[in-house]
Amino acid sequence: MKLYFLFIVVPLVGASANAAENHLVPAGASIDSPQSSHLLSRLSSLHQKFKDNWGNAVEQDRHTVTIRASKNDTDDISDDLLWALKKANQGGLVHLKKGKKYIIGRKLDLTFLKDVYVRIDGELKFTNDIKYWQANNFYYAFQKSITFWVWGGKDIKIYGSGVINGNGQAWWDGFSGAEILDPNNKFYRPILFLTDNATNIEISGLHLKDSPCWTTFMVRTKNVVFDNIYIDAVSKNASSLPKNTDGFDSLNVDGLTVTNTRVNVGDDCFSPKPNTTNIFVKNLWCNGTHGVSMGSIGQYPGVKDYISNAWIENVTLLNGQNGARLKAWAGPDVGYGYIDNITFKDIHIENTDAPIVLDQCYFNINKTACAAYPSKVNITNVNFLNIYGSSSGKKGNVVADLICSPGATCSGIHLEDIQITSPSGSPSQIVCDNIQGDIGVECLPVNKADG
Numbered sequence: 001m002k003l004y005f006l007f008i009v010v011p012l013v014g015a016s017a018n019a020a021e022n023h024l025v026p027a028g029a030s031i032d033s034p035q036s037s038h039l040l041s042r043l044s045s046l047h048q049k050f051k052d053n054w055g056n057a058v059e060q061d062r063h064t065v066t067i068r069a070s071k072n073d074t075d076d077i078s079d080d081l082l083w084a085l086k087k088a089n090q091g092g093l094v095h096l097k098k099g100k101k102y103i104i105g106r107k108l109d110l111t112f113l114k115d116v117y118v119r120i121d122g123e124l125k126f127t128n129d130i131k132y133w134q135a136n137n138f139y140y141a142f143q144k145s146i147t148f149w150v151w152g153g154k155d156i157k158i159y160g161s162g163v164i165n166g167n168g169q170a171w172w173d174g175f176s177g178a179e180i181l182d183p184n185n186k187f188y189r190p191i192l193f194l195t196d197n198a199t200n201i202e203i204s205g206l207h208l209k210d211s212p213c214w215t216t217f218m219v220r221t222k223n224v225v226f227d228n229i230y231i232d233a234v235s236k237n238a239s240s241l242p243k244n245t246d247g248f249d250s251l252n253v254d255g256l257t258v259t260n261t262r263v264n265v266g267d268d269c270f271s272p273k274p275n276t277t278n279i280f281v282k283n284l285w286c287n288g289t290h291g292v293s294m295g296s297i298g299q300y301p302g303v304k305d306y307i308s309n310a311w312i313e314n315v316t317l318l319n320g321q322n323g324a325r326l327k328a329w330a331g332p333d334v335g336y337g338y339i340d341n342i343t344f345k346d347i348h349i350e351n352t353d354a355p356i357v358l359d360q361c362y363f364n365i366n367k368t369a370c371a372a373y374p375s376k377v378n379i380t381n382v383n384f385l386n387i388y389g390s391s392s393g394k395k396g397n398v399v400a401d402l403i404c405s406p407g408a409t410c411s412g413i414h415l416e417d418i419q420i421t422s423p424s425g426s427p428s429q430i431v432c433d434n435i436q437g438d439i440g441v442e443c444l445p446v447n448k449a450d451g
């Protein structure tokens, strides 16, 4: 049975092997049979057919589809990539080679995928044709998000030593002075990597560079894993810094894992948004960011949002605005919901304005309005364990600021082993308000604290 399968079914197609199919293969593309179909490796692997973590073929048992590289920064290969993904779908592998550049200049609907590997050792780069992309993109009503492409389907691995480059500079320059949450903003910028309706998707090894807006956004997705990723967004123009280039965002996602990852961006490092459950983060490094945040949630009137079951462990947060943070909207026209069962453990924070913060007066709302229209997001069972390092001193001696909404339940907030110093002086202070029950450490009401 095994011999029959191995010798008869393995396809041996090369770009030039089949004349009838030749005209369907784009110039410079090829389809090669799996390494494991070569005679010697077939004999030696007869008794060990490996499967990946989803029960599919491993890399060496997959046929490999390659495409030509781009000749210059406008030489668009998006049709070739789409062709390759269709050819590799259902058991194959697309390989983008080291040292080569692949330019994407057209929007791509990649929601048809099922059991595919995409190995990126070269650089995938988007054109910065702002006019084209603002007219051609995929739009999501949530915070008016747009993207270049959408990844969806089942069992998708994207990995390698390469780069996905959003070519963000022109976008940051164009956006300069604008605000993403300003209702009048019309200068939409694409998200670099977006999944929608995906189940089982793993992204590893890659450098996600210079996203015009959020770096990743997962929507309606189940089981997404990022491992060993490097994200940065660095401007060459001092008068237009990257904005809203968050590391990780999500909406209606169950199972979001980020491990062994470094993020160097000027906005949220990791910030799951509404309806994200079963979150696992370990060994994350964030520099210059707005922190690891649960939320914001509760933005849209009448809409119920939640975030639950998050485990955040061994995170380093340097030179940022916030460290470990929870944020929920308040105001006359916002939503409601809950954040429940969140643990921050072993968090090293340095030179950060607000190392620990629970903010229920998001976004851009003053104290008077927040008191009149308090947040309706309940916050329950949140642990801050072994959080250490230093603040920037910007908030005086205050290193933790936990001010719950009088309009919602806030209970089961627990702090333990908090050792954060402030350059403004000692002892450092923990501020709390409207929390039911003991929080495990001494804390001051807001009017007794400085900063």
Ligand SMILES: *[C@@H]1O[C@H](CO)[C@@H](O)[C@H](O)[C@H]1NC(C)=O
Residues within 6 Å of the ligand: 071, 072, 073, 074, 075
């Ligand atoms: C880029 O390469 C394409 C494809 O070879 C070519 O048509 C185009 O003229 C080149 N553009 C520039 C600016 O060199």
Ligand SMILES: *[C@@H]1O[C@H](CO)[C@@H](O)[C@H](O)[C@H]1NC(C)=O
Residues within 6 Å of the ligand: 153, 154, 197
């Ligand atoms: C989601 O993807 C599945 C296949 O993975 C498909 O059957 C279904 O129609 C998709 N749902 C939507 C809303 O696109």
Ligand SMILES: *[C@@H]1O[C@H](CO)[C@@H](O)[C@H](O)[C@H]1NC(C)=O
Residues within 6 Å of the ligand: 172, 173, 174, 175, 176, 237, 238, 239, 240
């Ligand atoms: C830098 O950004 C500013 C603001 O968008 C823009 O006016 C200027 O042209 C940019 N400088 C360069 C060298 O591109």
Ligand SMILES: *[C@@H]1O[C@H](CO)[C@@H](O)[C@H](O)[C@H]1NC(C)=O
Residues within 6 Å of the ligand: 282, 283, 284, 285, 314, 315, 316
């Ligand atoms: C914590 O994460 C850092 C990366 O930020 C890593 O170098 C270190 O080994 C991790 N520590 C443990 C105990 O896993």
Ligand SMILES: *[C@@H]1O[C@H](CO)[C@@H](O)[C@H](O)[C@H]1NC(C)=O
Residues within 6 Å of the ligand: 264, 287, 288, 319
């Ligand atoms: C960290 O971010 C600061 C600015 O916030 C920057 O000056 C510094 O180079 C970054 N460090 C690393 C290692 O990327």
Ligand SMILES: *[C@@H]1O[C@H](CO)[C@@H](O)[C@H](O)[C@H]1NC(C)=O
Residues within 6 Å of the ligand: 252, 274, 275, 303, 304, 305, 306
């Ligand atoms: C979150 O899920 C609830 C259903 O539990 C749904 O009504 C709501 O629209 C979702 N929120 C968002 C922003 O999609």
Ligand SMILES: *[C@@H]1O[C@H](CO)[C@@H](O)[C@H](O)[C@H]1NC(C)=O
Residues within 6 Å of the ligand: 309, 310, 311, 341, 343
């Ligand atoms: C809380 O979240 C953790 C994951 O961080 C999970 O293992 C645990 O079951 C959750 N607890 C409850 C009561 O759901």
Ligand SMILES: *[C@@H]1O[C@H](CO)[C@@H](O)[C@H](O)[C@H]1NC(C)=O
Residues within 6 Å of the ligand: 304, 336, 337, 338, 378, 408, 409
């Ligand atoms: C918030 O907590 C209150 C009091 O326990 C409860 O009545 C309400 O249903 C909760 N809201 C949500 C969205 O879970």
Ligand SMILES: *[C@@H]1O[C@H](CO)[C@@H](O)[C@H](O)[C@H]1NC(C)=O
Residues within 6 Å of the ligand: 366, 368, 369
């Ligand atoms: C607070 O914001 C509200 C609503 O935007 C505004 O009407 C009010 O004047 C503001 N109050 C203060 C003290 O700034």
